Amino acid sequence: MNVVFDIGNVLIHWEPRALYRKIFASEDEVECFLGNVCTSDWNLEQDRGRSFTEAVAEATARHPDHAEAIAAYHHRWAETIVGPIAGTVAILEELAARDVPLYAITNWHQDKFRETRLRYPFLGLFRDIVVSGDERLVKPDPAIYELLLQRNGLAASSSLFIDDSLKNVKGADAVGMTGVHFTTPEALRVTLTGLGLLQD
Structure with missing residues (x-):
């Protein structure tokens, strides 16, 4: 996955x-x-x-x-x-340690994202990051999800998408991905553990 x-x-x-x-x-x-x-x-x-x-x-x-x-x-x-969300960063690092393929799609201005990327080395764990400002596309436009999938040769049915915006989660669902609405790191951990992506 x-x-x-x-x-x-x-x-x-x-x-x-x-x-x-x-x-x-x-x-x-x-x-x-x-x-x-x-x-x-x-x-x-x-x-x-x-x-x-x-x-x-x-x-x-x-x-x-x-x-x-x-x-x-x-x-x-x-x-x-404000800073990193420590609980989610810990989950990201655990997934990386388990060799789970990691990607990101972010609504972010291209220049501001490049500045931010320099401040947070954990963003280097992603195999690819689709940045809306670079692509002139924003979530929940189906095209931005499809761009990530096509660019990396990924099947939507084998891809889980996590976002704090429910409309963006529904956008991922609409292209065949499995959307997960992020509320807290603790709730996300329960979900990913239930899917076998993290150890209990």
């Missing part, structure tokens, strides 16, 4: 609030900014490959009063990375 991981919020904790809690005085201000200015839909276009320079300019044109905070999304982006 091939095991395919999502990376953000499965192996690495990504949280823009970690940055904006340093910029705004209250939680309400943080939520208002992320809900109306640098939104998840806006960020998804960076995951699709749009440059951060273009993204900052677009958002600043809409919200010039927030120019400095918008620019921080780009220039202080590293502060949105």
Whole structure:
């Protein structure tokens, strides 16, 4: 069985609030900014490959009063990375030790991912990582899952996909992979042990 991981919020904790809690005085201000200015839909276009320079300019044109905070999304982006999710990294390392074929598909801006990859050596355990920004495709588009499968000669029926986003899990299911919705490392360990991929 091939095991395919999502990376953000499965192996690495990504949280823009970690940055904006340093910029705004209250939680309400943080939520208002992320809900109306640098939104998840806006960020998804960076995951699709749009440059951060273009993204900052677009958002600043809409919200010039927030120019400095918008620019921080780009220039202080590293502060949105809280750190590794230790329990899942341990699972990844155990699977690697058992010679389980490991792959990843991540919605991540290509340049920001390359910066992040340098910080986390465990990402080197993957045989291949499909990065949305490089491919101009984002999950749950079926094409991004099919790209990984075709590029590596993998059968969907022999591939397990793990993601914290239920819609991305359903996207994997739709192309014939076995989707697993990630909630906690402990729950993932139970699932993988039940499938015989980890030892009890």
